[in-house]
Amino acid sequence: MKMNTRKNVRGQGMxxxxxxxALIAVAGIAVMGLFGGAARNQVAxxxxxxSxxxxSGSTGDAQADAxxxxxxxxxAKSLNNYTGGNAAIQ
Structure with a gap:
């Protein structure tokens, strides 16, 4: 009986x-989605x-992206203007 309780606690902790x-990974993906261009250009x-x-060109691109x-x-984002970016995609 005691062995099962120990396994359950270990499983809950895992x-x-x-x-x-998973939450940290999702937050990291969101941050890279927002600031990905700036980070990519800084690393470049x-x-x-x-080397x-x-x-300086990549640094300037990073500043422009930021x-x-x-x-x-x-x-400001609301339901009145949520389709505003679609014209740029087409």
Missing amino acids: SEYLIIV GMALEI GQEG TAAAADANT
Whole structure:
């Protein structure tokens, strides 16, 4: 009887751990979706500088992406304008 209780507690702890890891993964995906362009360009700029090349172009692209992400975050979103970005996609 005591052995089953111990296994159940271990299984519950593992389930809680997996839920926390999944939440962190989802949050990471959301952050990379919002700031992915800026992060990608920053890493590209650092890689260019480490290899001895000029990385200012990638750094400038990262700043432009960050500015665009900030402007998008500050835009008021509601049901009145939720289709506003569809024209840019077509």
